[in-house]
Amino acid sequence: xxxxxxxxxxxxxxxxxxxxxxxxxxxxxxxxxxxxxxxxxxxxxxxxxxxxxxxxxxxxxxxxxxxxxxxxxxxxxxxxxxxxxxxxxxxxxxxxxxxxxxxxxxxxxxxxxxxxxxxxxxxxxxxxxxxxxxx
Numbered sequence: 001x002x003x004x005x006x007x008x009x010x011x012x013x014x015x016x017x018x019x020x021x022x023x024x025x026x027x028x029x030x031x032x033x034x035x036x037x038x039x040x041x042x043x044x045x046x047x048x049x050x051x052x053x054x055x056x057x058x059x060x061x062x063x064x065x066x067x068x069x070x071x072x073x074x075x076x077x078x079x080x081x082x083x084x085x086x087x088x089x090x091x092x093x094x095x096x097x098x099x100x101x102x103x104x105x106x107x108x109x110x111x112x113x114x115x116x117x118x119x120x121x122x123x124x125x126x127x128x129x130x131x132x133x134x135x
Contacts, residue, residue, distance in 0.1 A: 039118060039126060040064040052124060058082050060134075061126075068134050070127040071120065079125040083115060086135045 035045040042062045051059055052071050058079075061069040072079040080102060084094045087104050092113060095103045104113040116128040 036120060038120070039128070040067070040069050058086060058127070058135075063131065066131045068129045068131060070129060072125045072127065073123055074125070076117070076119065076125060079117065079127070083117075083127055087113075087115075087133070090133065090135060092133070 035049065038045060038048060040062060042064045048061060048071065051061065052073055055073060058070045058072045061071055063069070070083075072082055074082075080097065083102060087094065092104045092106045093109075095105045095109075095112070097103070100117045102115045102117065104115065105111065106113060113130055113133060115130075118126050118128075120126045
């Protein structure tokens with residue numbers, strides 16, 4: 001009888017541990033906790049993820065600390081080309097790329113606008129655009 005009750009206790013304990021891990025995994029997946037931290041405040045990772053799912057264009061996220069934040073689903077080259085297209089529609093011309101920074105000029109090369117980019121995950125690029133520019 002002792003052997004049976006030890007087996008039952010072990011089975012119940014393993015069942016409880018399995019349920020706890022399953023709940024933890026579901027909560028982590030639902031809250032998108034596995035995603036990296038965002039470089040701005042005002043949105044959760046889950047809110048950002050819901051905005052960008054299955055969208056292949058640049059999406060406005062929020063305005064925080066004097067910058068508009070955008071996100072693009074794709075690789076860095078395509079993201080850079082997409083942001084250059086958006087700036088061109090505003091009459092702002094691409095000048096050069098310096099690392100993660102993309103430099104644009106406006107007003108006949110008098111004003112420079114610097115857009116910084118960062119890979120958020122392997123699929124998403126976040127762009128930090130000065131507050132004066134919005135598209």
